């Protein structure tokens with residue numbers, strides 16, 4: 123473990139892995155929004171953190187001054203034209219226009235509402251299976267015994283990977299998203315097993331094509347030629363990394379909320395019709411995903427002197443708490459009717475998996491509260507929140523009061 | 526009154542066709558599209574406004590007539 127000095131002032135020295143931020147970032151963001159509203163840090167080689175909805179939206183929609191070449195803040199900045207430019211390591215999330223659109227369009231048909239909604243029965247069955255395993259118990263961990271299983275199951279089926287490898291996926295995701303603090307030379311070699319794993323899956327799909335997303339990517343043609351192997355691998359990595367932790371965090375945060383807000387739980391159990399509104403409010407209030415950009419060239423942004431290759435931490439979750447953009451931004455309102463949240467990002471990189479993520483979140487919560495109608499956090503149980511750019515509770519120890 | 530979606534702004538956030546499936550649908554890429562010519566009646570106008578106020582990309586326009 124590296125030890126870093128704790129943050130004393132987030133306005134001049136922010137660090138999204140600081141324990142204060144990891145445990146409860148909202149008061150920090152609120153203070154910065156009033157004081158700055160763009161915070162700066164010298165950590166990670168230098169970067170910025172805008173806290174208002176207006177600024178977050180401006181960054182997300184500005185591909186002239188900001189690049190998506192690296193979307194996870196780490197101690198390692200790649201040189202500008204390092205291969206695999208222009209796609210980046212995980213297209214389309216790491217690609218800029220014009221390549222971005224090509225890479226994105228390839229994915230969209232498979233993730234559009236039509237094919238995604240057809241997965242609902244499978245997802246429900248997966249949830250029910252995992253609930254059957256913990257049924258009838260007085261104490262359950264809704265994180266490690268439920269939430270964390272749903273999205274790997276869904277994504278590994280989509281990609282056509284063996285279901286028994288799900289534990290490995292979680293390790294890969296942890297490596298990409300959580301271990302951002304390691305020095306570059308310690309972090310890089312850890313990626314080898316992941317690259318090997320994907321190469322083996324690709325070989326297997328080339329030898330035995332089947333009806334899944336991996337075979338689809340291998341077969342797709344753009345302008346008369348197949349995708350480069352590193353494109354296929356990058357997109358598969360992206361599906362795992364973007365599809366697993368994120369949704370697991372959203373499901374976990376929703377259950378954590380219900381465990382700590384009995385009136386909301388009671389209402390959702392008694393009024394299932396408000397579920398679609400509740401889902402959007404879970405997404406707004408506990409938006410799990412913070413992205414990053416890199417500054418392309420020196421320029422001034424809302425009065426801040428941004429320098430080429432500075433990080434920009436793109437806080438969609440902070441935008442979602444901006445009182446200028448939302449009435450009662452700091453209140454969770456389970457049936458909020460007007461909710462223009464940015465949990466899935468804004469602009470051209472809008473989460474390609476948002477239809478799937480919403481479906482998983484809704485079905486996972488529906489089935490959970492069907493099985494457990496009353497629950498609270500277990501006394502003395504510790505809730506730990508994941509550090510890094512994807513935020514969600516990892517353990518959610520519950521005391522079941524009625525099922 | 527008429528509702529329309531600006532395809533240059535729509536990013537497929539998917540709010541409109543979930544909130545008002547009688548007015549909006551989605552295409553093969555998951556982007557929102559207006560069903561028919563977008564003419565609204567007394568009932569549908571409120572729903573169209575609700576969808577508009579939930580669109581994160583501000584891509585929905587309602588033309589008064």
Ligand code: HEM
Pocket residue numbers: 182190193214215216226229233360361364365366368369372409410411412413414438465466467468470471472473474475476478479480
């Ligand atoms: C609640 C769960 C999820 C949240 C909150 C979330 C959030 C986000 C956000 C904020 C972005 C924008 C990235 C940017 O602006 O740089 C994004 C992009 C993306 N997400 Fe998700 N995501 C979730 C689930 C998923 C799932 C389940 C999948 C996979 C099927 C997925 C696939 C993607 C892809 C492919 C992109 C890149 C799109 C592009 O660059 O054009 N996400 N996600």
